[in-house]
Amino acid sequence: MNFRALSSFQFGLLAFVLLLVALHFLPEQLRSVLEYHRAQPEQIWRALTGHLLHSNHWHLAMNLAALVLTLMLHQLYYSLKSFALLLVCGCLGISILLYLLSPDIQIYVGLSGWLHCFITVGALLDINHKIQSGWLILFGVFAKVAYEHYQGPDAELAALIEANVAIDAHLYGVVCGLLLGLLFVRLINTMPLKNQPQL
Numbered sequence: 001m002n003f004r005a006l007s008s009f010q011f012g013l014l015a016f017v018l019l020l021v022a023l024h025f026l027p028e029q030l031r032s033v034l035e036y037h038r039a040q041p042e043q044i045w046r047a048l049t050g051h052l053l054h055s056n057h058w059h060l061a062m063n064l065a066a067l068v069l070t071l072m073l074h075q076l077y078y079s080l081k082s083f084a085l086l087l088v089c090g091c092l093g094i095s096i097l098l099y100l101l102s103p104d105i106q107i108y109v110g111l112s113g114w115l116h117c118f119i120t121v122g123a124l125l126d127i128n129h130k131i132q133s134g135w136l137i138l139f140g141v142f143a144k145v146a147y148e149h150y151q152g153p154d155a156e157l158a159a160l161i162e163a164n165v166a167i168d169a170h171l172y173g174v175v176c177g178l179l180l181g182l183l184f185v186r187l188i189n190t191m192p193l194k195n196q197p198q199l
Helices: 008-024 028-034 046-052 057-077 080-101 112-128 133-151 155-161 167-189
Strands: none
Touching: 008 046, 008 057, 008 080, 028 046, 046 080, 057 112, 057 155, 080 112, 080 167, 112 133, 112 167, 133 167
16 A cells, blocks of 8 residues: 555544554453443543444444445545544534433443444535435435334344444434534535535
């Protein structure tokens, strides 16, 4: 791989993926310090780092695949700075909602909640730029989350990832995505753009 040919955004994404993999292989004693843990709200870093951990290899692989797919759809909208801002704000927002509204979730790990945020923001940016598939993506995400809450967590998926599927985090991801997406749309509509929209 020619690292000199990578843009700052692509280099940042590569570093992010490597960080996720590295965190996955930390000793359990260190991982336990980084998990979202409801009983320790004073350890504020957990509200961010918990989203970067995964329960097992399958959990990590599925979230990385979803991240790559979403980037294929929407990476043209982001700079490294805006991607990092969306990551931090989305993860913190989801953690706050988990703490306030989901007292039954004591420990949470995984990027899936934020991925729901990420794809929701991308769909809103598509819609803002008159890309009709954005509506399809947005309604698809709504339908998925609604079905999860109607049907309940997927037992087979839970067995695969060796953890309960935190469907509340998916819902909160969409809520954060709607709020952050509307903010991003407003920023895009009030700043001069190059050939492709990018924050």
